[in-house]
Structure formats: C-alpha cells, structure tokens
Amino acid sequence: MSTWEPVIGIEVHVELRTISKMFCGCPVSFGGEPNTAICPTCLGLPGALPVTNGTAIEWLARIGLALHCRIAPSSVFHRKNYFYADLPKNYQISQFDLPVCTDGWLEVTVDGEEIRVGIERAHMEEDTGKSLHQGLGGRIHSATSTLLDFNRSGVPLVEIVSRPDLRSAAQARAYAQDLRAVVAELGVSDARMEEGSIRFDANVSVRPTGQEEFGTKVEIKNMNSFRSLERAIASEIERQIAVLETGGVLTQETRHWDEEAGATQGMRSKEGSSDYRYFTDPDLTPMVMAPATIDRLKADLPELPADRRGRYSHLGLESHLVNVLSSSESGLRRVFDDAVALGADPVMAANWITGEVTAALRRTETATDDMLFTGPDLTGLLKMVSEGAVSSSAAKEVLTGVMAGEGTPAAVAQARDLIQVSDEGQINAAVDEVLGANPDAIVRFRGGEEKVIGFLVGQVMKATGGKADPKLVNSLLRQALS
C-alpha cells in the first residue's frame, strides 16, 4: 500500500469594507431590504458604466504588501464573461493576466512547525448579487424559482490564491486562519466567515509520495467555518485516496461540502469547462502604481500577526501563551504592550491578560473597548503582587475594583482593605504569639511533620486578621522553628 501525499491550495475571497462599492457609489452595507442599495451600474442597466474605487485598489495593494507580494507597476481589469442571473451584466469585472499583486508568501505555524505558503496572486473583482433558491432545502437542485437581491452586486472583492503548498487539512486550516488574521489586522474587511465577508474554497488533490506530478484536482466549496474547512479537506483527501486505491479514476470537478452528511458531494456536472473569453475591459483605464505610492503603503502597514508572535516570543512567552495572547482582542493586547513598556514582567502580564482580565471581562459582560483597566493599572497591580503588598487572591479583587471604576490598584487595595501586612516585625510578633500558644506543634514539626506548618501559617494569618503575606509568614515561621 503506497502512501499518499495531499496537495492543497486555498482560494480566498475577501469582501472589502469600503464605504462604497467597487465601481459605483452605492453603499456597502449588510442586511437591509433587498434591492435598496442599487444603481444603474451595479444593476447592469443599459447605458451604465463602471468607475474604479481608488481606495479599494489601495487596500488591495496593502493586502499584497502584507503578504510580501510584488505590486504590478501597471495593471488592468478584464471582463470575465459568463451568464448567471445574479451577475447583472453577465460578465464580472475581474483581473486575468495582469493582477495587482503576485508572488508573495505567508509563514504559518502548525503544530509547532513553521511552513511558508506561497501566494500566487491577489486581485480585485466585483461581487455578485445574492440568489435565494426557493423550494425544498434552499438548494439549486430542488429549487422552484430563484429570488435575486442585488445589494451585494458590485461590492469590492479581493481574491487571494495560494500556491498548492499545503500538505494537510490542518495546515490548510492554519493558513486560512492566519490569512484571515492578516486581513483583519489591516482593517480592510470584517473577514467573518459566518457573515460571508471572507470565503474559502479549496483545491485538493493527492499523489503518491515522491511523485512530482500533481494528481487530479478537485475544487471544494461551501465550507462555512474553519472547522468545517478542515473537516471537508480531510474528508476529500480520504475520498480521493479511497477512489484511487480501488483502481478508480478521479474527475476534475467542483464538489460541495455537506456539513450534515460529513462528505463532499458532486454538483450537477457543467457542460465542459467554462470559456470566459477574457478581454481587457474597455470601460476602465489601466492602473499605474507609482513606486512612491507602494513605498508609502508599505511604510503604513500595521504590525502583522506573524511579526507580533515573533515579538512575544522574544519577550520570553512560551508558544501556547504567544498564541493565546496573539488571538486576544487588540484592546487587551494594547494593555499588555503598554504594561511591558512600563517595566511589567512580560510573562506575568501575559498570564494576567489572558487569564484573569479576560475572565473578568466575560464575567461582567464588558466589551474590551469599554474596559477601564489600562497598561499602567496592570503594571501597578503586578508590582503590588510581586512586592507582596497584596496576595494573589486579593489581587483578583483589586482587578475587579479597578474595572468597576473604583480607582487605581493602590487606591482600590487601600479602600477595600486588601493590603497585606509585610512588615516582618509585625509578623514576627504574631509568629511568636502563635508559637508560644502551640508548643506541641513545634515539637511535631521538629519531629518531621511538615504538614504542621500549614496549621501554624493559618494561625498566624488569623492572628493578623488574614492580612499577612502568607509567603512571608511561611518563611518567617520556618526561620523561627529552625
């Protein structure tokens, strides 16, 4: 039985959240009554003309630069000709052989391994309207009619095509997630799979390990979450291997992921492959990108997820913590960055942010943007903890107080009477008191019973009204007992 190597490429469509559509001034909005954000251009009325949204092109270039692509000095739009009811002109304005971005890459970490996934191209196109298939199941196969809403028609869409560098469903998922993170970081799209503002298709094939030639490629569509993307690709790999191992032949086709069935289904076959008859769109002029513009866009790029993860690692965070902190909301990450800049210990700060602070936000149902806990607050709190001014459990209370708007950590600790006693003289006095009252405990401890220390610490804590720093109590007790 030979071993098989999966070969996977991912195609992503990203809806840009520009104010207006790609080729007309209709608003880019989601939801809303059908056919209310339409004009002659996005409705394909006779006589209408497209005009390119300059911001969308800049944003495409930014995406390309974030993915280390080459930006074409001159680029054009093509008409992709095919008939479909939700495509009002029955051609889509897209890019064919002169896309704005080419030859980039994205580094992705999967199971501790770092892989570089090639990006073949990223180009601009316009989205289609929405088809609502009426009839059983809302699917094409059993539809009795189709209702059309053109609100989405003409929304700017960036298509990003990876090279077939992925070798497992898990890698594909990681690539998809990391690509999404880059797009979200740039602020160019909401990039939410469940809303359809980011969509993934996969091209999957298998070949005997060691073979150079690619196997038959199958396109998989309709994966609506990262989890289903991974499941779908894994399922398809299995299917293909099963077919080939039983001597069957694979057809180059498009298959639809069926979440319920847990398998990919063939779609009704199209008559031959499509001939899109691409030609340069004569209604639009070529886009010439000046080097100065490219430099400016590059300089203005925000810190990208991969770079951020690297920075966290360098601060000493181990990989799990790096991942959790990286995927935290930007507001939380900012608190972390601010605290570290003020001298807070990165590991402590990261643990607090990803642990207690996140939990507190959830508990109080506060949005990160409304949070009243800042970098200086975190720094102050951590200082109090490491100096023993508050115990760890008291610190959680202090956090709650700061988030409730009661003031700085020091003020809250004071007001809520949470300050620990760390004065050695005070504690020693209590130690002496307790030891004096418990002579048999001393005997038992010196006799080897370690457990007794717990009882004695408890007694000292009681004597100090619970305010003594337990760690300090422990060490002073031991000193006294030795």
Next chain:
Amino acid sequence: MPIEIDIVHVARLARLALTPEELERYRTQLGVILDHAARVQAVDTTGFAPTAHPLGLTNTFRTDEVRSPLDREEVLSQGPLVRDGYFEVPPALEGT
C-alpha cells in the same frame, strides 16, 4: 477557404436559442465575414501593444463615497417578474 465554426457551441456561449436552420445560416454568414476579417492576420504587428484607450488615459478613479441609490420601486417596476422586493426567475440548471 471558409473557416470552420462550431456555431452550436458559440450560440450556447452567447445564450441564444436558435433553430437549426438559423444556426446554419449564421454559420455561413459568419464564415464569409471572418474570411474577410481574417486578412488582419497577415499583418505584422510585432512591437505593437493592444490599444487600451485611444487617448492613453490611465488611473481614472472615483473617491470612496456614497452616491444616492436608485428608487427601488422605479427599478422594480421595470422587472418582468418581481416578488417581495426581489427579482424572480425560474430555477437554474447549473450552479457556478
């Protein structure tokens, strides 16, 4: 020598439901026109890029701002079949 044209395929690409007689007539006519037009193939056009815009314009963009959409009722009034604010069509045989 008339050019061989797969007129059935071309008519399907262009979504034109033509009768066999019509298809044959158009096929012949197209052949004649293309014979004439094919003279361009003999011309040496090395070194010439295709014309993108007769005056060579580039970078004509619009600002990212909203312009009032059309009135929905006026638009739907032109629709051959509308339902609840949507355009309605028979079901599709093929997906995309």
Next chain:
Amino acid sequence: MSLADLTIVEAGVRLRSGEASSVDLLNAVIERASFTEAQLHCYLTIDHEGARRAAETADREMAAGTDRGLLHGIPLALKDNFCTRGLATTCSSQILAGYVPPYDATVVSRLRSGGVVIVGKTNLDEFAMGSSTENSAFGPTRNPWDPERVPGGSSGGSAAAVAVGSALGGFGSDTGGSIRQPASLCGVVGFKPTYGLVSRYGLVAFASSLDQIGPLARTVEDALTLFEAVAGHDPLDATSFPGEVPEMRAGFEAGPRGIRVGVVKQLSGDGYEQPVAAAMSQMLDRLTNDGAEIVEVSLPTFDLALSCYYLIAPAEASANLARFDGVRYGLRVEGETVEEMMARTRAEGFGPEVIRRILLGTYSLSAGYYDAFYGQANRLRTKLIQELDDIHRRVDVLISPTSPTVAFELGARTQDPLAMYLSDVCTIPADLAGTPAISVPVGLDERGLPIGLQVMAPPLGEPIMFRMARAVEERAGFGARPSMAGTPS
C-alpha cells in the same frame, strides 16, 4: 418660412428678441412631424407632454431673465439609445420594447439643465448596429430626399428629422460612422468628437472603445453649439477626458489659408460614385484657390480598418449585450430553467444583425481564437493610430468623402452584410483612432441626393477641424432642403 427651418443660432436670436417663443418653435417642429412622420418614421416616441412642459418652462424662465445658454428652449431629437428617465428607450429592439429607464444619461441631464426641449426619441438600427436604419425592429426610417431610399444609419432617425425639420437639431451616436454617414446621406452636418470628450454614461453601449455621442444639425455652427452644451469630463465615465474641452470658436471663421490638407489615397477608387468623387475634387480645387495646401497621403492600414473594426466592435458588443437576459428589465420569454429563459428571450428579442454580431464577437473572443482575431485586431489598431499620428506631422487635417455612395435604395444591401459594411470604409478609421471627424453636406447628385465630405483631425483637434468644416460649408454653399421640408406650415 416655418420656424422649423431655422437654424439653432437663428432660433436663439428670435427667442431672445421675443419674435418667437419656445412653444412656437415646438409647435412648428411638431407640425412638420405631423406632415412627415407617416412617410419617414423618424421618431419612435414623440413626448408631446414633456416637450410642451419644457417649452413652457423655457419661455417662463427667459421672460423672468434666466438664460440657460444657447440651447435654452430649442427643440431637439435624441437617438433612442440615450437613456431618458421616464421616457421609453428601446434602442429600436424588441428586447427593450416598453423599457423606461430610471435615470438620465449624462448628456441628457446636461441638455435638460440647458433648458433644451426634448421632442422625442428617434429611430436607429437596432442597438446602433447598421448603416441604413433598416435593422430597426420597428420599421425603417426613410430618407426625406427620396423616401424609397435609406437615410443611412445607425442614427438615421435623428439625421432625417433634422433634415426635414421635425427638430432643429439632434444627437446621435457614432461607433463606425453612425452619425457622419447618415448626416451625409441626409444632407446635414454630423460630428463625432474626440473619444472621451462627451460622456458615454447613459448611452446604451455597442462597442465601448469606439462609441461616441455627437450632434446632427443643419450648419457647422449649430453642430458646434450642440457639442459645447454636452462636452466635458464626467466622473461617471472612466474613459471621459479629464482635461479642458478645446476652445473652438476663436479660429472658426479663419478660413482655409495655410491649412495642410491630406487626401487619403486609400479612400478613393472604384467603389466611389462619380458625383461623390467629383464633389470631392471640386472642393479641393476651391480650397486650394483660397490658400489651403493639398497633400496626397497614403495610410495603408486604412485598407484593413474595416476588417479590424469587425473584429473589435462585435467582440465588445457581445459582452455589452449580454446584460439583456429577461431578468431585470425588458422582454422575458418564459422557460423551465433560467438558462432556457435567457436563451429564448435573447433569440426572440434580438434581430438578425444583432445576433450575427453577437455570434461573431463571441467567436472572436473564444478560447483558441482570441489572439488571432481580437488580440491581433487591437494591435493593428495601435498600428493604425501610430500611422495616422505620423501623417499628422505633415498635414493638419484629412478630407475625404464621408461615404463612397449617396443614399441607396431600401432593401438594396440587406441581403449582403458585407456590402452594407462597406458603407463605413471612410468613417471607421476615426472611430478606431478616437479622433474627431465631421461630415459637411456639399451638394446633390443628379438625382437630387445629398453628398457629404468628411474632415478629420488629430485627437483634440476640434478647433482646426471646425475651422476647416466651416470653410468647406462656406464654399459649398449648400442650402438645399428636401422638398418634404417645404410642407406648408
């Protein structure tokens, strides 16, 4: 003389002097239409109510001292491929029968802002594809000089209306000669501007890289006036020229002295009727006498211009006409599936010439053929542009016949598409090059049929083109009107 026979300039004078009102002008052209429409069929729609309201408004405004410019209160005809909000726009096709656009073309908006009275929408070859207006789904327009003959096309309706006086001026569109050729056959002036000087937004597209809107009128000055009212950058048209419209009036009456006139070898020969060739050579003599320099030039790519055009225009058209599918507007023929519905709608809704060009265009773009046909034609187009550019170093303008023949009989060329296409050999080069070109009526042949000469200039060369056109017009002294225009008012 009826007010319907005034030029736009003359009408403007009378409006401002109070001798005539806009309503008077409208009544005159409507009356002329009432006598001529049954036979000529220039119009598909006459907007009686809308025109009346516009004329009354114009009179009220002018009386109150508001002057919207030279076209204020002037009744004009618009080709029925211009989107007019609230007014039927059919492109002479069954597939748009009854279609009422929800928006105005930019040109229409500008005309309305200028206080123009839109009389109605004129007949054309279906989707502007043709050279005789016989391809209209609603019947042909006839030539006012001889109703057994074609008015030319595709803007035949506008040309005939202007010629006969059922409008004082009009607009058409030109892709391969569709303004100039009917102007020539109907004895009026027809002008195609530099590509990009007039917005295409709202002009139902035929071939996007070639289409231009332009005026038809009885005099060169009227044509200039009409052009000025609509020219200029439009942010809704990405191919629209962003710079200033050239100043054209300064040298308008300067005459031909010192102008180097190129005569194109390739635009002459056997296919050219004798009276046309004679009119050409007579005009050249007169121009030479008055100080123009005539230079024989050769533009070999012009011999291939027709072929080049018939590989580019239908390809673009096949994509531009794909939107007519029965989904959102226009004709719908039922089908079990949407694919069937679209295919039946299009087969029934489009006429044969349109179908022929869609098939031709689809074919020349299809896999395996793109490079040999569409790709090659576009490279050849660049070569033609460069050749023309080179020639313009030696000459300022080119003069040629507008059409090799005068108006031909209805039905004479409908059986032979190629013969029909040959009507455009003189006009097509300016469309491919995007250069300005104008047809000026210079005389009648022995049968009383109009002959037109064409003046072509380099891109943005409108000033010198209009100057030479005016010089030609002055020397031709063409004042004849079709006898139908003499219909008593």
